[in-house]
Amino acid sequence: MNFIRWLSDIDRRIIFVFIAVAVIVPILVPLNMPVRVTPQVEGLYRTVEALPPGSHIIVAFDYDPAAAPECHPMALAFLRQCFARKYKVIILALWPQGAQLAIAAMEDLRDEFDLKYGEDYVNLGYKVGGAVLIKSLGASIPAAFPTDMEGRDISELPIMAGVKNFDDIEMVLDLSAGDPGIPAWVQVANAIYHVRVGGGCTAVSAPQFYPYLQTGQLVGLLGGLRGAAEYEVLIKRPEAASRRMDSQSVAHLVIILFILFANFSYFVLRRRSQGGPAPVGGGTAP
Numbered sequence: 001m002n003f004i005r006w007l008s009d010i011d012r013r014i015i016f017v018f019i020a021v022a023v024i025v026p027i028l029v030p031l032n033m034p035v036r037v038t039p040q041v042e043g044l045y046r047t048v049e050a051l052p053p054g055s056h057i058i059v060a061f062d063y064d065p066a067a068a069p070e071c072h073p074m075a076l077a078f079l080r081q082c083f084a085r086k087y088k089v090i091i092l093a094l095w096p097q098g099a100q101l102a103i104a105a106m107e108d109l110r111d112e113f114d115l116k117y118g119e120d121y122v123n124l125g126y127k128v129g130g131a132v133l134i135k136s137l138g139a140s141i142p143a144a145f146p147t148d149m150e151g152r153d154i155s156e157l158p159i160m161a162g163v164k165n166f167d168d169i170e171m172v173l174d175l176s177a178g179d180p181g182i183p184a185w186v187q188v189a190n191a192i193y194h195v196r197v198g199g200g201c202t203a204v205s206a207p208q209f210y211p212y213l214q215t216g217q218l219v220g221l222l223g224g225l226r227g228a229a230e231y232e233v234l235i236k237r238p239e240a241a242s243r244r245m246d247s248q249s250v251a252h253l254v255i256i257l258f259i260l261f262a263n264f265s266y267f268v269l270r271r272r273s274q275g276g277p278a279p280v281g282g283g284t285a286p
Contacts, residue, residue, distance in 0.1 A: 015258060022251040027243050035245060040213050041230040044198045044220020047171065048081055055170035056088045056163055058137075060185065061098030061105075067177035067202050068101060073241035074200040074228035075105050075175055081235050083113040088159050089121040090169075092145065094133065094180045099125045099149055118157040125149030130180035134188040138166045166193040171219075175200040182209055186217045200227065 203224025212218040228241035
């Protein structure tokens with residue numbers, strides 16, 4: 001009975017400690033919990049796998065630091081697949097901070113794949129314009145971005161040799177946290193220029209893009225940290241997203257257990273209070 005009362009009156013700070021342990025331990029000691037791959041994630045992976053050798057892929061970093069915990073792991077997973085297959089990656093951003101976040105991503109990958117700037121990848125940087133800029137890329141990429149982020153003439157970079165417009169681009173992946181983002185790429189690059197478009201976005205944004213999957217305007221979609229973890233499973237490289245999904249799963253389990261304990265203690269105490277104590281001596285009141 002004392003244990004039941006303790007459960008019903010448990011100090012919230014104890015709950016906070018349990019949640020903290022549930023989050024921290026799986027990050028330090030990966031549990032490698034199974035992650036089921038959804039069709040929209042597998043669709044993106046298989047589309048990339050089927051591209052011809054030497055394909056040029058545009059990766060748009062259309063997010064800011066607030067969305068980086070979800071979007072950065074999916075960027076790394078996607079880029080690992082591209083560089084493992086020797087594709088040429090053209091990075092650009094429709095968001096002001098996106099180009100800088102792309103630099104951080106490439107710092108993690110440059111040595112891993114022995115990448116050479118200007119040959120294996122290029123960062124064209126940020127430019128304002130949204131859908132209008134995307135349409136100008138369809139007409140002429142060198143005209144829209146005559147120089148890269150550091151001011152180098154892109155005509156002098158080997159990766160851009162023969163790349164004129166979307167006819168020379170096999171696919172676009174947009175990592176999006178809002179507007180401009182996936183809708184602009186779908187409505188211009190795909191609808192007008194018929195370029196394959198894949199997407200990655202925060203979990204809260206993912207449902208609004210499901211119609212694009214159903215119509216085939218998106219070849220695949222990574223939704224939040226879960227989508228990034230699924231992609232890590234497909235490329236057989238569990239990294240940050242998989243560890244964070246372990247933490248999320250364990251934390252959810254702890255929360256569920258506390259809910260069950262709380263309901264159990266509530267019903268036990270209520271049942272006993274309704275029964276009331278038996279009269280002393282078993283007699284009746286006069």
